[in-house]
Amino acid sequence: MKLLCALLVFVASASAVKNYGGYQVLRVVPQDMEQLQRLHDLYNLLEDTVDFWKEPTRLNQPVDIMIGPNLVKDVKLELSRRDLDFSIYVEDVQTNINNERCTDCVNAKAGFNYNIYHTADEISQWVTDMATDYSIVTEINIGKSHEGRDIKAIKISSGGSKRVIYIQGGIHAREWISPATMMYMANQLVSNYNTDAEVKAMVDNYDWYIVPSLNVDGYSYTWTNDRMWRKNRQPNDGSRCVGTDLNRNYPYQWGGTGASPSKCSDTYYGSAPLSGKEVSVVDTWLQQFSGNIALFIDFHNYGQLWLYPWGYTGNAATPQPDKAVQQTIALEATAALQAVAGTSYFVGMSGPDMYPASGASEDYGYGTLGVKYTYVVELRDEGRYGFNIPERMIEESGKETFAALKVFGTNPLA
Ligand SMILES: [Zn+2]
Numbered sequence: 001m002k003l004l005c006a007l008l009v010f011v012a013s014a015s016a017v018k019n020y021g022g023y024q025v026l027r028v029v030p031q032d033m034e035q036l037q038r039l040h041d042l043y044n045l046l047e048d049t050v051d052f053w054k055e056p057t058r059l060n061q062p063v064d065i066m067i068g069p070n071l072v073k074d075v076k077l078e079l080s081r082r083d084l085d086f087s088i089y090v091e092d093v094q095t096n097i098n099n100e101r102c103t104d105c106v107n108a109k110a111g112f113n114y115n116i117y118h119t120a121d122e123i124s125q126w127v128t129d130m131a132t133d134y135s136i137v138t139e140i141n142i143g144k145s146h147e148g149r150d151i152k153a154i155k156i157s158s159g160g161s162k163r164v165i166y167i168q169g170g171i172h173a174r175e176w177i178s179p180a181t182m183m184y185m186a187n188q189l190v191s192n193y194n195t196d197a198e199v200k201a202m203v204d205n206y207d208w209y210i211v212p213s214l215n216v217d218g219y220s221y222t223w224t225n226d227r228m229w230r231k232n233r234q235p236n237d238g239s240r241c242v243g244t245d246l247n248r249n250y251p252y253q254w255g256g257t258g259a260s261p262s263k264c265s266d267t268y269y270g271s272a273p274l275s276g277k278e279v280s281v282v283d284t285w286l287q288q289f290s291g292n293i294a295l296f297i298d299f300h301n302y303g304q305l306w307l308y309p310w311g312y313t314g315n316a317a318t319p320q321p322d323k324a325v326q327q328t329i330a331l332e333a334t335a336a337l338q339a340v341a342g343t344s345y346f347v348g349m350s351g352p353d354m355y356p357a358s359g360a361s362e363d364y365g366y367g368t369l370g371v372k373y374t375y376v377v378e379l380r381d382e383g384r385y386g387f388n389i390p391e392r393m394i395e396e397s398g399k400e401t402f403a404a405l406k407v408f409g410t411n412p413l414a
Pocket residue numbers: 172175300301
């Protein structure tokens with residue numbers, strides 16, 4: 001009995017959710033090239049031990065560093081030693097985690113509650129239920145994750161065979177606003193099809209495939225173990241560190257700048273292109289649409305950015321024949337987005353205008369799949385809540401992002 005109790009206590013503590021009490025996020029904004037270089041050096045020194053929510057990129061772009069209570073003092077000293085001014089951007093990460101849930105939103109409405117975050121199982125069930133409830137919806141089982149969960153897509157089609165709009169969310173596990181926004185938008189498409197002429201046009205123009213939660217193992221882990229987990233849950237040979245950054249594991253220009261060979265890094269690019277089970281499964285599935293995808297968007301948070309390829313290079317002069325048309329419609333879409341609640345987005349080329357990240361989804365969509373209109377989007381916010389966007393903001397995020405999507409879905413995307 002004693003042994004059983006001890007075992008139970010062990011199991012309970014082993015599965016406890018990590019507490020982020022005392023974790024702070026420091027923000028440093030590099031003002032000149034020298035400071036930027038010193039930040040890069042610091043990043044290289046700390047990337048395996050400290051969580052850079054935003055890595056050093058370019059001048060005046062904030063660098064957000066999350067630090068555990070045992071390292072806060074040391075990192076602050078290190079920043080001072082390098083003559084880098086910082087502000088305490090998030091005083092206590094656990095407070096943000098606690099505040100992300102909206103207690104009076106729970107069961108506020110009948111049916112599926114789009115105003116709260118849902119577990120991996122609930123999202124999976126939601127796909128099944130949508131297919132049962134709506135004749136224009138089909139449940140698609142793309143394949144299994146590393147841990148054996150179903151990776152699902154919701155297909156929305158009014159019949160026939162049309163060009164495809166492919167949208168994915170949740171490739172980074174902790175970016176909860178992404179799956180929530182995907183589900184919100186899918187519901188808008190489906191439930192307003194008969195009442196909103198623009199929505200009808202969107203669905204009559206294209207076949208929509210929406211993957212609400214691509215990194216389904218990682219997402220599940222953020223509920224059960226560690227809210228701030230980013231990668232997938234595949235073990236790495238010869239390392240105690242688990243997981244591949246799926247958004248550095250795509251085959252186009254894999255293994256270059258902005259991706260890490262270190263298995264403990266949050267941007268570990270994997271053992272080979274498409275070694276990450278989930279991106280490999282989705283890649284195989286996407287091949288059937290080859291040449292027929294009109295729009296590809298990968299939704300993340302945070303930063304309020306609407307970015308087009310290339311991502312692998314910081315050189316804006318790298319040839320990219322479609323950037324002008326990609327930019328034009330993205331500006332129109334983000335203007336429509338801003339009209340909803342005033343949220344402003346930056347539109348630009350991923351690598352040169354933000355930071356180079358090789359093996360990422362936008363280069364795969366454009367370079368490998370050949371989708372002319374390919375984007376990576378960073379949803380709300382600009383860092384105040386970061387990955388812990390309060391549930392009360394889901395609806396506005398959904399509404400405004402859907403306004404942007406309307407611009408694409410009602411456009412011929414030629
Ligand atoms: Zn992300």
